[in-house]
Amino acid sequence: MDNRDEFPILKRGLYANHAAISPWPRVTAQAVSDFAEENCLLGPEKYARWLLRETRLRQRLALMLNAPSPNDIALLKNTTEGICTVANGIDWSSGDNVVLPLGEFPSNRLPWLALQRQGVEVREVDIRHTADPEAALLTRIDEHTRLLSVSAVQWTDGLRLKLEVLGAACKQAGTLFFVDAIQHLGALQMNVQNNGIDFLAADGHKWLLAPEGIAVFYCSKNAREQLRLNQHGWRAGKDVRVQHPGGWRVPRIKLASFRPP
Ligand SMILES: Cc1ncc(COP(=O)(O)O)c(C=O)c1O
Known part of the structure; x- marks a missing residue:
């Protein structure tokens, strides 16, 4: 065909x-x-089959990103939710700063700017009027920089940043590295480990050709330890089981049986 x-x-x-x-x-x-x-x-x-499909999807997304494990992958509703999960999940201190390119899509700008009320400085760096956009970003990182956030591919002009350069520098500086990959995934390959990425978020409605409203969120094991969860759902635990104070339980769904061969 x-x-x-x-x-x-x-x-x-x-x-x-x-x-x-x-x-x-x-x-x-x-x-x-x-x-x-x-x-x-x-x-x-066929609820059990839905859960199996979800598990398989996370496995395939882990392969696509070269994530160490499907447990590093969550499904969220969009890129913005991934960014907000990080912006609202880090234990910020007054005097911390966040570095990002000037002209990022509002989803990758407003959640960081909202941190200003907690005393976090947001450094928006002009990367257009320079021959070396990565260096322009990295020179603004100092000992108070908690996080660098970039789009892998810029939404306005398609500028593609060298993620491996940024990731390696972040690692050395002890700075968390967030990548908005919505303009990248599906068109270009991604390797979160080689690029030293701590967090990545991307909805599926661009090059991945999915409907709006389902997004991949990657969080490295190490970064997870620095993240507080701000939304708690009934399936957040390991066991998909609901207990009523009256003593009755929704029958346990055997997670083991969902693991694909
Ligand atoms: C770079 C970038 N980030 C985020 C978004 C918004 O994504 P979502 O609707 O998944 O939150 C867009 C949408 O065009 C975008 O281009």
Whole structure:
């Protein structure tokens, strides 16, 4: 099959992808409509299978990012939620600073600026009027820099930063390294370990050709120890089991059986 058949939108003319919200290929539309149909006909009867699919998705995302383990991967609703999880999860002290390029997408700017009320300085660095954007960022890192946050590919002009250079320098400085990868994943390869990335977030609705509302979030084991969870859900524990104060329990779902072979 010609890959173009996957994109009926092409019948309407030439589609120039500008990496905002991609049109769905047929395979995406089919997966969403199959799931809607299943819910219509069966409700959550196949819930165990949903959990298995979730586990498999995290495994595949771990492979895609070269993350050490699927346990380093969480599914969130969008890139912004990933950024906010970090911005609101670090135990900031007054006098800390965050470094980021000037002109980042608002999702990778506003959550950091909001930290100013906790005494955190936000250093927005002009990386456009220089021959060496990585050096421009790194010269603004000092002993009070807790975190460097960049988009892997800039949303305005497609500027691609050398993540391995930034990650290595962050490691040396003891600075956390956050990457917004929404403009990168699906079009370019990613290796969180080689690039020294502590946190990465990306929604699927650009080059990954997924619907809006599902995002990958990577957090290295080491960085996890510095992160406080600010949203607690009923599935946050290891055991998917709900206990009522009256003593009854929702039957335990055997997680072991969800592990794919
Ligand atoms: C670089 C960048 N970061 C974040 C976002 C917003 O992502 P989300 O809607 O997944 O929060 C966009 C959307 O265009 C973007 O280009």
